[in-house]
Amino acid sequence: MGDPGTKELLTLAELEASSGVRTGRKHTLSIMVENKPGVLTRIAGLFARRGFNIDTLAVGPTDDPRLSRITLTLDGAMHPIDQVTKQLHKLINVIKIRDLEPADTVARELALFKVSADGGARGEVMQIVEIFRGKIIDVTKRSVIIEVTGTWEKIEAFERMVRPFGLVEMARTGEIAISRGRGET
Amino acid sequence: MRAVDAVMECLKAEGVDVVFGYPGGANLPTYDAFVDAGIRHVLVRHEAGGGHAAEGYAKASGRVGVVFATSGPGATNIVTPLTDAMMDSVPLVAFTGQVRTDLLGTDGFQEADTFGITMPIVKHSFMIQHPTEIPRAIHEAFHIARSGRPGPVLIDMPTDLTRAEIDYQPVGDLRLPGYQPTTEGNQKQIRLAAKALANSRRPVLYVGGGVINAGASAELTELAISDRLPVTCTLMGLGAFAAPHPQWLGMLGMHGTRAANYAMDEADLIVAIGARFDDRITGKLSEFAPRAKFVHIDVDPAEISKNVPAHIPIVGDARNILPRLTAEYRAAGADPERLKAWWERIEGWRTQHPLTYEDSSDTEIKPQYMVQALYEATGGDCILASDVGQHQMWSAQYFHFAKPRRWINSGGLGTMGFGLPAAMGAAVAMPDVPTCLITGDGSIQMNAQELATCTENGIPVKIFIMNNGYLGMVRQWQELFWDRRYSHVDMGSWPDFVKLADAYGATGMRLTEKKTLVEDMRKAIETPGPVVVDVRVTREENTYPMIAPGAAARDMVG
Secondary structure, three states, rough: OOOOOOOOOOOHHHHHOOOOOOOOEEEEEEEEEEEOOOHHHHHHHHHHHHHOOOEEEEEEEEOOOEEEHHHEEEEEOOHHHHHHHHHHOOOOOOEEEEEEEEHHHEEEEEEEEEEEEEOOHHHHHHHHHHHHHEEEEEOOOOOOEEEEEEHHHHHHHHHHHHHHHHHHEEEEEEOEEOOOOOOOO | OEEEHHHHHHHOOOOOOOEEEOHHHHHHHHHHHHHHOOEEEOOOOOOOHHHHHHHHHHHOOOOOOEEEEOOOOHHOOHHHHHHHHHOOOOEEEEEEEEEHHOOOOOOOOOOOOEEEEEEHHHOOEEOOOOOOHHHHHHHHHHHHHOOOOOOOEEEEEHHHHHHHHOOOOOOOOOOOOOOOOOOOOOOHHHHHHHHHHHOOOEEEEEEEEHHOOOOOOOHHHHHHOOOOOOOOEHHHHOOOOOOOOOEEEEOOOOOEEEHHHHHHHHHEEEEEEOOOOHHHHHHHHHOOOOOOOOEEOOOOHOOOOOOOOOOOOOOOOHHHHHHHHHHHHHHHHOOHHHHHHHHHHHHHHHHHHHOOOOOOOOOEEEEHHHHHHHHHOOOOOOOOEEEEOHHHHHHHHHOOOOOEEEEEEEOOOOOOOHOOOOOOHHHHOOOOOOOOEEEEEHHHOOOOOOHHHHHHHOOOOEEEEEEOOOOOOHHHHHHHOOOOOOOOOOOOOOOOOOHHHHHHOEEEEEEEOOOOOHHHHHHHEEEEEEEEEEEEEEEOOOOOEEOOOOOOOOHHHH
């Protein structure tokens, strides 16, 4: 039954006061799941139902064919990460969850950019690509397609650099990540 | 053997003695297997009734309830019971038929995406893709349903796969690498909790349905009486601590007692056991128990600090944790005298604000009195099921539950129509305990068809309809919060429940006289078979006391 006593508008401060513990930083969750039908739907459904927003999501096989790894990033300023991981753990097909420590993690994302680059702009674009150690993988008269790999921040920075030239299209994979080896280097 | 015969073997191996269900096209093979299986199948009159009956069976017995439904509409009809079971942590296994695999995804006749539709409302589900998967899926389903925090599990079986021949071998192991519920509480945390309890001057034990699910009522009582610790229960926890009892504060929450709610408000330490700080308990969250520190014991780690941050979390099974907490508490050597002032305060609230209502001076039956009369007529020695609404709250307030698994109701989801089928399931599970149902004239009509199931199967549920001709709880809210603008809450005067009972082959009675009510109720209870008693009560009576929505406990009204 709806609560008529509930205010229709809440201030931001009230919202913050009512929430759980928030870390305020980006979190990368590495989730090992059983390679079974419906697992991704369960996870996506859980996020939708509990009101968690996924920033990026990447799914792929692992060294063990019975398992898949889901790497997802979400904003710790928006969500109590603790609740997110506990709810994920309740899914029977979820085997292991790691909230990767940024300092202890190697993370990469791949992005494709179609940038308009004709005449004089082309040289400048190519320079930026070089600085970011990107690759030009297709060229037409009007535009180039660039492949960039790196952390989420690097991709963001690259996007900022090429946007002024005219960003026609962009596709990003979302970050994948694994923790660094311990004491092996 | 056929996969469906293996289904029957698996059910027997799980100790299933009775299932509830309804056949249809896609589960014809399963129903063929029932013919020779030697498992009792109760044919319900609607799949929703089957799902709630399985819930009632599970709640009354502690065993896993089982329901069968066909594909499409059969499956969508059990969506409500599955959600209900999820909210109230009821162990349930649901078998749904599905169209044959070559029709999947083609919008075939009676096809519905059961797996997809039910995903958010089950603890887990299996979509069978190969007939040989069926036996393992069934055993895993039962294990998941009954262990950890119990819940519903669904198995969707395409009809062609169930007809296939398989080489059935009993399953000896489960392969659930992602499912290892923590049952054993951390010793350090338990010691910490015991010390906090020993140092507290105003403690309250706040007990939920988890204690009943864990079968930990005796262990809870042991802890409570190891000192004079005050106990309150949620709607779902009623019966976990024997009422009446000197340490029993009554139910807490929206329609709980003032003693319980005020004690929560002033407590310095609240030990929550198998409870989840629902909004019907906390009221305004920011003003909930403002002076208290929280010990939170729960088998589901996701419940801890979900709504209220816990100072001392303990994840595990209450039955494992409570005896150890009691031992540590005894070892801590708390001074019982420290609780004296606290009990004086509680006694003050009890004397000043007992549960009360203005009784009629004539022959009119007040709804609260109706519950008291049933308590007197049964001596409290029965399973009491309820539906949802005012009658449910009055039942929770005025019927005293001395044992666990004697109070069967829909708490989290608040499902009208739950009562009759759930009472039926409870009666099937516990044939030696009389089963009564208090329902409303609104609720009963949401699954009244199950009267036929009761008469056909000789299930002797005694149904007491608290008939005020209104959707009482909605009417109460319209009166209190919507300026008495009554909108679609008047149920009129039909059907004639006595005639309805008669049509279904049950005994019907109508009671309007307060003076003879207890005696008349006794007669109804002594009448063999299902009995429908239409009790005419005061039309406009409100459920009090009440924490208004969004208000704090200390601002209770009524």
